[in-house]
Amino acid sequence: xxxxxxxxxxxxxxxxxxxxxxxxxxxxxxxxxxxxxxxxxxxxxxxxxxxxxxxxxxxxxxxxxxxxxxxxxxxxxxxxxxxxxxxxxxxxxxxxxxxxxxxxxxxxxxxxxxxxxxxxxxxxxxxxxxxxxxxxxxxxxxxxxxxxxxxxxxxxxxxxxxxxxxxxxxxxxxxxxxxxxxxxxxxxxxxxxxxxxxxxxxxxxxxxxxxxxxxxxxxxxxxxxxxxxxxxxxxxxxxxxxxxxxxxxxxxxxxxxxxxxxxxxxxxxxxxxxxxxxxxxxxxxxxxxxxxxxxxxxxxxxxxxxxxxxxxxxxxxxxxxxxxxxxxxxxxxxxxxxxxxxxxxxxxxxxxxxxxxxxxxxxxxxxxxxxxxxxxxxxxxxxxxxxxxxxxxxxxx
Ligand SMILES: *Cc1c(COP(=O)(O)O)cnc(C)c1O
Numbered sequence: 001x002x003x004x005x006x007x008x009x010x011x012x013x014x015x016x017x018x019x020x021x022x023x024x025x026x027x028x029x030x031x032x033x034x035x036x037x038x039x040x041x042x043x044x045x046x047x048x049x050x051x052x053x054x055x056x057x058x059x060x061x062x063x064x065x066x067x068x069x070x071x072x073x074x075x076x077x078x079x080x081x082x083x084x085x086x087x088x089x090x091x092x093x094x095x096x097x098x099x100x101x102x103x104x105x106x107x108x109x110x111x112x113x114x115x116x117x118x119x120x121x122x123x124x125x126x127x128x129x130x131x132x133x134x135x136x137x138x139x140x141x142x143x144x145x146x147x148x149x150x151x152x153x154x155x156x157x158x159x160x161x162x163x164x165x166x167x168x169x170x171x172x173x174x175x176x177x178x179x180x181x182x183x184x185x186x187x188x189x190x191x192x193x194x195x196x197x198x199x200x201x202x203x204x205x206x207x208x209x210x211x212x213x214x215x216x217x218x219x220x221x222x223x224x225x226x227x228x229x230x231x232x233x234x235x236x237x238x239x240x241x242x243x244x245x246x247x248x249x250x251x252x253x254x255x256x257x258x259x260x261x262x263x264x265x266x267x268x269x270x271x272x273x274x275x276x277x278x279x280x281x282x283x284x285x286x287x288x289x290x291x292x293x294x295x296x297x298x299x300x301x302x303x304x305x306x307x308x309x310x311x312x313x314x315x316x317x318x319x320x321x322x323x324x325x326x327x328x329x330x331x332x333x334x335x336x337x338x339x340x341x342x343x344x345x346x347x348x349x350x351x352x353x354x355x356x357x358x359x360x361x362x363x364x365x366x367x368x369x370x371x372x373x374x375x376x377x378x379x380x381x382x383x384x385x386x387x388x389x390x391x392x393x394x395x396x397x
Contacts, residue, residue: 008316008381014309017301017377021230028359029387033375034204034340035363037230043293050289062285068262070288071279077292078238081299082229083202083221084212090240091275092225092288096203097126099222099239100170102251102278104134106241107168107197107220110248114167114196120145120153124176127201131170140167150329152180155190162194169196173211174204174338177365179314179330181209181338185216192217197245203227206238207294208310208339208376210303213240220245228339228375229294236287239278246275255280301377309376310339317341317372317384324392329369340373345395354394360387 079085202223221240225231257279260270311334352364
């Protein structure tokens with residue numbers, strides 16, 4: 001007899017973490033934690049206390065008492081717990097898109113004399129659009145990789161574009177559609193062997209896949225915090241710059257928060273020697289506090305334990321989808337996928353709408369994909385079983 005979802009939940013060492021989230025919706029299954037993670041209870045309390053005591057009570061004094069240091073302090077916490085990054089290389093700021101814009105310019109700037117930016121056609125829209133925008137502003141050329149969606153960017157595919165003109169390569173660690181997990185250390189080495197630098201987009205891996213940026217000698221990285229870090233809609237993103245590039249990394253939105261002395265209000269601009277040079281303007285304090293709570297929850301569970309459950313949850317979903325004969329476009333080898341499973345269906349839009357009507361939230365990606373995002377701290381096996389059952393039913397109509 002197949003193992004029941006209740007038995008799987010009973011044996012799950014992370015099952016108690018589900019109670020750390022606010023779950024008072026009327027859903028049968030929330031399978032979209034890869035687009036917007038659930039709200040941690042600790043965040044709800046922290047933000048209420050912040051509004052009441054810090055904002056309400058300290059007013060402007062809050063900046064000098066603690067807020068001014070938050071972008072770097074929480075960046076360090078996130079870097080240590082999620083990215084394998086030593087302190088002083090990560091900041092919390094702005095959105096992923098804005099950070100990507102800054103880091104693309106910084107990355108191109110550390111490879112003067114080279115004029116190509118490499119990116120794949122399967123990459124997330126904002127990454128592709130910003131690469132085109134930065135290339136055009138700097139008089140550079142975009143070299144497009146055209147990988148298969150599921151195999152995605154392999155060392156062989158990347159090798160076709162690398163050369164002495166390669167300045168920057170932009171890659172997403174986990175493909176947002178297929179869920180394919182790229183070989184971050186191997187591809188980073190290949191870019192370095194060609195003399196370029198790499199910018200990794202970690203939006204779909206931060207908090208759910210172990211990442212070792214320092215060990216892999218990654219140059220630059222960005223990622224968001226509202227997916228697997230559960231920091232809420234529009235929560236600020238992170239930016240990582242390897243210490244060895246810091247002195248040369250110049251970004252184009254060099255506002256007062258990136259200056260050497262924020263409160264000197266100096267006539268002339270001098271860029272901060274630290275990772276603060278990647279900041280631009282006044283950050284969202286409430287947003288950063290939500291990031292801190294999300295990071296602490298992940299650190300408490302441990303990214304390795306989260307990854308183990310992610311592999312098991314995605315394997316379970318694949319087993320159920322296979323049994324129903326649905327087409328899966330996510331790698332079957334656990335080591336080659338992130339934490340979502342994607343189904344291809346000719347009527348995906350209608351199927352996804354039917355699922356939502358029945359209390360199961362997946363997400364639909366044009367033109368024919370349905371993603372099931374499994375967020376190990378809050379998604380139960382029972383939720384996966386119930387969600388897939390509804391998907392199978394809707395797909396059979
Ligand atoms: C979600 C996501 C983004 C989002 O960028 P925003 O600036 O937060 O809108 C960027 N890149 C990838 C790969 C994503 O998955």
